[in-house]
Amino acid sequence: MALGSATGTVAGLRAQVTRFVTAELHDDTATVCAIVGTPMNETRHGKSCAERWKASIKRLMAQSGGRAELRADAKAVPSAAVSSDGTYASITLPHPLLGAQSRFSWYDNCWMLMS
Numbered sequence: 001m002a003l004g005s006a007t008g009t010v011a012g013l014r015a016q017v018t019r020f021v022t023a024e025l026h027d028d029t030a031t032v033c034a035i036v037g038t039p040m041n042e043t044r045h046g047k048s049c050a051e052r053w054k055a056s057i058k059r060l061m062a063q064s065g066g067r068a069e070l071r072a073d074a075k076a077v078p079s080a081a082v083s084s085d086g087t088y089a090s091i092t093l094p095h096p097l098l099g100a101q102s103r104f105s106w107y108d109n110c111w112m113l114m115s
């Protein structure tokens with residue numbers, strides 16, 4: 001990903017997805033919130049992005065196999081199928097990052113996770 005680039009690269013997307021999954025595995029909500037796009041990183045109902053993601057990560061980790069799902073996603077990133085036009089991209093992971101999808105948009109020189 002070149003600084004000032006008008007579009008994102010597949011390699012840059014894979015790096016950002018790895019960063020996101022690693023942040024979730026380590027309960028690093030500051031990094032997670034830096035990656036999620038607006039409006040997900042805004043305060044909602046009096047709760048900051050970090051507070052909401054901390055609760056979300058806690059729920060995921062409490063589920064049977066939750067940590068294993070994140071590890072499987074991390075392992076899959078290097079070879080996962082990617083669809084990208086340089087502005088929008090999706091990556092096919094065993095366990096999508098948000099519900100049924102893992103979609104990103106290129107914004108301000110970085111890939112941002114979309115809701």
